[in-house]
Amino acid sequence: MSPNGSEKKTMITAREDILSRIRNAIAGQGSATGTVDKRLQAHAVNTIPARGRCDRNACIDAFVTEAEKVNATVARITGADAVPPEVVRYLTDNNLPLVLRLAPDPRVAVIPWAQQTLLEVSTGAARSSDTASVSHAFAAVAETGTVVMVSGAENPTTLNYLPPTHFAIIAVADIFGSYEEVWRRLRAQRAEVAEPCDVMPRAVNWITGPSRTADIEQTILLGAHGPQRLHIVIVDGKKI
Amino acid sequence: MEATTFRFKANARQALANDTLRDALALLSKGFPAKRLQAMARMPEFEALRDEARDIKNHVLANLDHYLERFESRVTEQGGHVHWCRDATEARQTILDICRHTDAKTVTKSKSMIGEEIAINDFLEENGITPIETDLGEYIIQLRQEPPSHIIAPAIHLKQHQVAETFRDNHAELHADRSLDEPRALLDEARSELRQKFFDADVGLTGANMLVVETGSTVLVTNEGNAELTCTLPRVHIVIASLEKIVPTLEDATTILRVLARSATGQEMSVYTSFCTGPKRANDLDGPDQYHVLLLDNGRTQLLGTEFQEMLRCIRCGACLNHCPVYKAVGGHAYGWVYSGPMGAVLIPGLIGLDQTADLPKASTLCGHCESVCPMRIPLPRMLRAWRRQLFDLRRGSKTVRFGLRAWTMLATRPGLYRVLTGITVAMLAWLGRSRGAFRSLPLAGSWSKARDLPAPEGGTFVAQWQRKKDHDHGTRRYP
Numbered sequence: 001m002s003p004n005g006s007e008k009k010t011m012i013t014a015r016e017d018i019l020s021r022i023r024n025a026i027a028g029q030g031s032a033t034g035t036v037d038k039r040l041q042a043h044a045v046n047t048i049p050a051r052g053r054c055d056r057n058a059c060i061d062a063f064v065t066e067a068e069k070v071n072a073t074v075a076r077i078t079g080a081d082a083v084p085p086e087v088v089r090y091l092t093d094n095n096l097p098l099v100l101r102l103a104p105d106p107r108v109a110v111i112p113w114a115q116q117t118l119l120e121v122s123t124g125a126a127r128s129s130d131t132a133s134v135s136h137a138f139a140a141v142a143e144t145g146t147v148v149m150v151s152g153a154e155n156p157t158t159l160n161y162l163p164p165t166h167f168a169i170i171a172v173a174d175i176f177g178s179y180e181e182v183w184r185r186l187r188a189q190r191a192e193v194a195e196p197c198d199v200m201p202r203a204v205n206w207i208t209g210p211s212r213t214a215d216i217e218q219t220i221l222l223g224a225h226g227p228q229r230l231h232i233v234i235v236d237g238k239k240i
Numbered sequence: 241m242e243a244t245t246f247r248f249k250a251n252a253r254q255a256l257a258n259d260t261l262r263d264a265l266a267l268l269s270k271g272f273p274a275k276r277l278q279a280m281a282r283m284p285e286f287e288a289l290r291d292e293a294r295d296i297k298n299h300v301l302a303n304l305d306h307y308l309e310r311f312e313s314r315v316t317e318q319g320g321h322v323h324w325c326r327d328a329t330e331a332r333q334t335i336l337d338i339c340r341h342t343d344a345k346t347v348t349k350s351k352s353m354i355g356e357e358i359a360i361n362d363f364l365e366e367n368g369i370t371p372i373e374t375d376l377g378e379y380i381i382q383l384r385q386e387p388p389s390h391i392i393a394p395a396i397h398l399k400q401h402q403v404a405e406t407f408r409d410n411h412a413e414l415h416a417d418r419s420l421d422e423p424r425a426l427l428d429e430a431r432s433e434l435r436q437k438f439f440d441a442d443v444g445l446t447g448a449n450m451l452v453v454e455t456g457s458t459v460l461v462t463n464e465g466n467a468e469l470t471c472t473l474p475r476v477h478i479v480i481a482s483l484e485k486i487v488p489t490l491e492d493a494t495t496i497l498r499v500l501a502r503s504a505t506g507q508e509m510s511v512y513t514s515f516c517t518g519p520k521r522a523n524d525l526d527g528p529d530q531y532h533v534l535l536l537d538n539g540r541t542q543l544l545g546t547e548f549q550e551m552l553r554c555i556r557c558g559a560c561l562n563h564c565p566v567y568k569a570v571g572g573h574a575y576g577w578v579y580s581g582p583m584g585a586v587l588i589p590g591l592i593g594l595d596q597t598a599d600l601p602k603a604s605t606l607c608g609h610c611e612s613v614c615p616m617r618i619p620l621p622r623m624l625r626a627w628r629r630q631l632f633d634l635r636r637g638s639k640t641v642r643f644g645l646r647a648w649t650m651l652a653t654r655p656g657l658y659r660v661l662t663g664i665t666v667a668m669l670a671w672l673g674r675s676r677g678a679f680r681s682l683p684l685a686g687s688w689s690k691a692r693d694l695p696a697p698e699g700g701t702f703v704a705q706w707q708r709k710k711d712h713d714h715g716t717r718r719y720p
């Protein structure tokens with residue numbers, strides 16, 4: 001939207017007005033010049049709780065325990081080849097249609113879906129009719145059993161929220177103890193691929209269990225607007 | 241929203257007589273505090289995290305101008321638009337202008353207290369644009385045309401059968417005999433009613449739990465997933481946030497997230513925490529084409545630099561409401577505006593003036609439970625007292641109360657006189673009440689004793705008992 005001239009004028013006035021009110025109100029409180037910029041660049045880490053400072057194997061176990069506590073289900077398998085049978089097993093066990101909407105992520109594309117002849121797959125952003133989706137998590141956090149999804153051409157955000165069943169695939173190497181490790185990793189990765197000002201993808205979504213609500217008499221119900229089922233598939237091995 | 245804060249006493253009396261409300265509030269006061277304690281038990285670092293969260297916000301408030309400017313540049317660099325709004329009128333107009341520029345007919349909304357504060361729904365409707373609340377609780381109260389009664393559980397005052405009635409009245413196209421006896425049936429109905437609306441909406445309007453300066457991101461925390469659909473499906477995403485929502489870095493946001501859900505619902509982390517940054521990127525397959533952030537003052541700068549500055553650390557977790565004996569008795573609507581409970585009683589006078597809101601800071605026992613659970617360590621009782629002092633200085637309140645307070649000041653600052661007078665009073669009361677052991681009614685305290693008896697004093701004043709105990713200990717104990 002490009003605002004017309006008169007709007008622009010009032011907006012600038014409001015901006016200046018608010019800033020000057022703030023400056024008058026907090027005069028003398030501010031830190032030394034440069035502190036703010038230094039702080040923004042330092043990315044200093046605050047307290048990380050002990051449960052987020054686990055070693056690799058402990059992290060994986062803790063992640064599974066925490067994710068299950070918040071009603072996600074977790075499967076741990078070896079190699080990309082084992083993904084389709086696991087997904088089919090889950091769908092069958094839950095009496096769900098064998099239809100999947102896949103993320104256009106190369107790590108999802110290499111999975112041999114065609115081996116499961118009953119499975120019907122298509123690729124792209126989610127549509128209203130989709131019943132189950134598969135996307136690839138950027139990372140996972142042991143502290144609370146959280147999966148971290150990052151938007152982009154490879155993993156459209158709608159896949160995480162629209163279909164009632166969501167499969168999140170995560171490579172075992174991408175499970176970390178704390179959120180802070182995930183931020184560090186995201187910054188490092190974005191520094192390689194993105195424009196300098198593109199620190200963040202459009203959306204970074206932390207997902208901790210399936211959607212829920214307690215708005216009716218505090219009764220917890222799963223599947224409010226987002227998925228009712230979140231199945232996390234941890235993949236061991238190099239292939240994925 | 242039209243404030244009815246000046247009617248607090250009448251509102252509260254009405255609320256106390258409402259049995260359905262009492263049931264609902266009883267449920268709340270059992271649920272949230274117990275879950276909070278469980279979460280606390282699993283997080284030994286919680287106190288340290290609270291200190292850090294407090295320090296982060298203190299630092300931000302002391303440098304707010306710098307942070308806001310940098311936040312603005314980051315959003316703009318990434319293709320977003322920032323709009324500064326001094327008050328509700330400017331904010332409403334800005335939102336309407338964006339809607340008009342993008343030919344918007346419907347707006348989906350994810351729960352936002354600022355949205356309530358600026359009463360955006362009514363305004364959009366007056367201007368021919370349909371706002372649709374998508375959080376289940378907000379959807380219910382929108383249908384009932386009621387304000388939220390709790391900052392994180394807006395429909396907490398309602399029982400299931402009331403929700404069912406509301407749905408029957410409003411979803412007229414559905415079969416009249418359908419069963420709505422289970423919460424699940426209600427949820428499913430709301431979900432399917434709203435599904436298509438998410439797709440049809442032109443604009444998605446959300447609040448923000450935080451604004452991250454480092455990245456120019458807005459942070460949203462929900463459990464239902466409605467906020468995520470709201471900021472992904474429509475062509476335009478508008479975020480409305482008040483100035484103090486700023487945090488410097490992703491790490492700082494993370495620390496605050498660690499205390500937020502635990503204090504609010506007792507969850508370790510809310511289901512969905514979303515960091516949104518700018519519009520859809522070149523190769524993205526979904527996301528909005530436009531991304532706007534409104535930075536709203538609406539009275540915040542008046543609190544900066546005053547004894548109420550610390551209130552701006554509030555992250556709207558609702559813990560102070562869940563633990564407040566007054567809130568738990570009267571519920572949120574009695575407070576008469578968007579906010580309620582201890583945080584409301586401090587914030588509302590700050591935002592809309594003491595004139596209309598004089599009863600709110602008085603509606604507290606000053607028990608201090610709110611401060612003890614506040615993740616941001618906001619000294620709510622101190623600030624409630626500060627408002628009361630201002631009221632006194634402004635010569636507000638009834639003559640009797642003012643006289644009483646002045647008499648009390650006179651007495652309390654003269655220990656000798658105090659002791660003599662209390663000694664006489666206690667002896668008299670003990671003698672008068674010696675047969676029943678309690679008083680049914682007292683002169684000058686009729687409304688207090690209407691609901692309870694005052695036990696007759698036994699054994700003299702505290703100071704007298706203390707003195708006796710000291711003398712006694714002195715006599716029996718051997719001091720080196």
Ligand code: SF4
Nearest residue numbers: 554555557558560614
């Ligand atoms: S005042 Fe403290 S406890 Fe109350 S809502 Fe704000 S942050 Fe939470």
